């Protein structure tokens with residue numbers, strides 16, 4: 001359950017030409033090397049969709065639009081839960097400017113080729129379904 005103390009971290013499943021962008025974390029040590037949907041914590045007063053647009057601009061240097069939330073909320077740790085939104089690329093080419101050491105565009109068939117953070121795995125079937133529908 002989301003309480004007033006719970007913060008949301010929003011990850012963006014950026015869908016483009018039948019692929020989704022996966023990002024390899026560069027820090028901190030506990031999660032470095034694992035793959036995630038780029039994004040970050042929503043600031044007070046910011047909607048998750050707004051936070052996602054801001055984080056994708058900061059981390060990847062792109063302009064993107066949040067599309068829809070994938071149903072579900074997954075605890076990251078006490079007081080922090082993960083939401084995943086699909087997003088579309090409006091302008092730019094994603095680059096690992098901040099927080100990531102590598103980016104990969106994955107097709108539905110390639111989704112299990114990277115070592116996702118545990119919480120992100122819950123959203124993979126829905127991401128796969130959207131990639132397959134778009135193909």
Ligand SMILES: Nc1nc2c([nH]c(=O)n2[C@H]2C[C@H](O)[C@@H](COP(=O)(O)OP(=O)(O)OP(=O)(O)O)O2)c(=O)[nH]1
Nearest residue numbers: 009010011036037038039040041076082117119120
């Ligand atoms: N961005 C992102 N974080 C995720 C995902 N899955 C997952 O478990 N996390 C975890 C990793 C971190 O513990 C936390 C998000 O932290 P973050 O470091 O990305 O957030 P932020 O950019 O706002 O960073 P900061 O301001 O707190 O430094 O959520 C995901 O798909 N994307």
